[in-house]
Amino acid sequence: MNIAIFNAHESDVRRYGRTFPVLLDSAAGPRVFDVTGRGYLDFILGSGALNYGHNHPAIKSALQEYLARDSILLSLDMYTEAKARFISEMVTGILGPRSFDYKIQFPGPTGTNANEAAMALVRKVTGRPTIFAFSNSFHGMSLGSLCVSGSESTRDLGGIAKHDVVRLPYDGFISPDFPSQDYLECIVTKPGAGVDLPAAIILETIQAEGGLNTASVSFLRSVERICRENGILLIVDDIQAGSGRTGSFFSFEEAGITPDIVTLSKSLSGLGIPLSVVLIRPEFDIWKPGEHSGTFRGNNMAFVTGAAALSLWRDDGFLDQVSWLTLEMDTRLDQLCKAFPDHITSRKGRGLMCGVEVAPSINARDVIASAFARGLILESSGPDRQVLKVFAPLTIEKEALDDAFGILTESFEEVIHEG
Ligand SMILES: Cc1ncc(COP(=O)(O)O)c(C=O)c1O
Incomplete structure (x- = not known):
């Protein structure tokens, strides 16, 4: 070959x-x-x-042991031992110690699946169509994620109008001193700003594909406050920055914020097997049974390796x-x-x-x-x-x-x- x-x-x-x-x-x-x-x-x-x-080695051997028996590999959203272990590790090892009580949704295997689910949920919760998204952001290659992405080449794809998104300058985008959070507060609160209240703001705390632009702690805290004061949901896309990439499990730990929704994927399974989750504050988990689905949301190989990877955070x-x-x-x-x-x-x-x-x-x-x-x-x-x-x-x-x-x-x- x-x-x-x-x-x-x-x-x-x-x-x-x-x-x-x-x-x-x-x-x-x-x-x-x-x-x-x-x-x-x-x-x-x-x-x-x-x-x-x-x-x-520890993550791979967990999968080898699992495969050595006739373990269940694909299970939609049926209950399996492997999924139970993953959820248990996520709750006791990651969420609990950080005082987070997120519910866990398994949408489909890739990062963009998680962002699509998150955006569908915030629109359902608020009844509002618009999402605020930032310059230079990247949220994935499916249509909803393309719409909120800032990158020109990404947005050129799709071939249809990109509706219901208002673009904001990311922290530092206009200049190091330009207070993007003040602009955000202004368009949300001032009568006559001419911008409808959004369902949510979606952001990366560090813009991976956008050039490693980093939001400051004060910017993130201001965005969280503005969201809370105005009934806007905050989605943090931690697909690339999460799972330990910044040195802590979640990228927003340093800022001490609690997003309403967090999306995770990429390193979540630890071995490169597709897996994504949407973490949802319990009061916003208003999905009806079966309302959102995805064939590969029951990827048990990823649950097994993901549980082994998450357990490292207790080592x-x-x-x-x-x-x-x-x-x-x-x-x-x-x-x-x-x-x-x-x-x-x-x-x-x-x-x-x-x-x-x-x-x-x-x-x-x-x-x-x-x-x-x-x-x-x-x-x-x-x-x-x-x-x-x-x-x-x-x-x-x-x-x-x-x-x-x-x-x-x-x-x-x-x-x-x-x-
Ligand atoms: C921040 C962020 N969100 C979403 C995605 C999309 O993830 P996926 O390619 O798994 O759909 C990426 C991929 O690079 C990403 O970096």
Whole structure:
């Protein structure tokens, strides 16, 4: 087998395979291996879906044990032992310690399924059609999620009018000092603003695909207050920023807010198996039985691996590792910025959801190509794709981190030298 088959038969829509044209075969921890046995450090991690690294031993063995018997694999929303364990782990290990009493909806397997369900629910709860969404947001590829996404290329898709969305400037979008929360409060409360009260506001606390733009604590608290005071529901899309990417399980813990609805997916299953949930404050769980569905909402393999992944958040060794890594990434990204002051504009993101903005003097795409040739897989985001996402697996060890930052430094040096 070689990659010619993809060029001949796979749709032109494919993207990553063009940038990284190797035939991948196996993966362990921070590394993926191609069929020749060459290893690459993977700092894309399924776009944030493999926070625990590839084939985490405890998560994988839970699935192996489950598969070794004739366990039930697909069950719609029937009751299964695997789902009971997942819910129990979510309630006792994650929600309870944080004093959250969310009900858990299983909508369908992907992130966009969760956002669609969340938006349908807030419209049903409030009887209002409009949703406020932010500049540079990305919420998924199905039509409702496209409508609330800010990215131009995403919004160009769909081919139909994108109704019932009012776009707001995200924190820092207009300028570092522009108070977007004041603008929000103004259009919600001032007579004559000409904007109908929305059902909800949907936001990412850090905009993953939008270029790792980070909402401040004060912005998030203001948005929560404005929502509460005006009967607007707050949806936090924690699909990429949640499940530990920022260093805490939920990305909004630092701000101390309690969104009305939280959507999770990506790293929720821990092993890269599709799984998503909608966490709903109990008073808003007004679904009628069967009113929302999805064939793959009963993916028991994902429940098994998800429960194993969630249980890591009760393991002191794992928590110490995450704290260590958070400090390491902070120091190392600082050093990278200092090493290339003319070619890196700024640090981006927060916690382990981090990266750097590459200055217009060089092209992030060239840094990615150079890093790949040296054995590091990276991607960029943002409207002009100049923000390098430096996503380490939460489980990475010092040696692999040294390798990754060594490669990053050499790649910048090469691109700058050639430019
Ligand atoms: C913040 C956010 N929301 C939603 C999605 C969509 O998730 P999925 O691709 O699983 O539908 C993504 C995917 O990148 C995302 O980053």
